[in-house]
Amino acid sequence: MGLLDYFRSSDEAAPPPPVKVGKSGKKICCSCPSTKKVRDICIVEKGEEGCADLIEKHKECLRAEGFTVK
Template sequence: MAEATGNDSKPAEDKPKPCCVCKPEKEVRDQCLLFNGTEGKGAEKCKEFIEKYKECMKGYGFEI
């Protein structure tokens, strides 16, 4: 006799929510944009932090 598998399999979409990952990177990015602005030179100054955040999110399967 074969045993029933029950709840052994997890759904494919069992990844974390975007709000719960990359928190340190998000905080640094947000602080930079808050104090430097989101347009023009402000965004240029924060480009490094924005890219680090994007790379982190890609690691969890999120495209932004």
Template sequence: MGSATSSPAPASKPAALPSNPSLITELNPEGLKPCCACPDTKSARDQCFMGSEKPEIECKQLVEAHIACMKGCLRLQGLDV
């Protein structure tokens, strides 16, 4: 039998701090940039694209999950998408 070791679950990433204070507005009090809003789905999508021979097929669900996350974040910021 193989070893029963398990690796620890990856820690969730904290929300990105704004690199530009001008991003902080009434609708975006945390100053989040869209590129930083969904790091978990973005990372999974990117890893799939990098390791896939047919990313348009193999990564479709990850792309859809990232789009859904981004839309949710934008709606929370008051944008209708």
């Protein structure tokens, strides 16, 4: 087996994992834009500690979309 054969076989053996999408058909990064924006602004202005309620609301939205979020 030559070097090119090695790379060809390893490429074919490991297909990329499927992209997970939520109920709306969007990836997790694009889901729940309204709660994400408010959360992000709050974190920049107050830090994570001051935005726990908004962080949790965003997580709830993502869970409602079907994503597993801790």
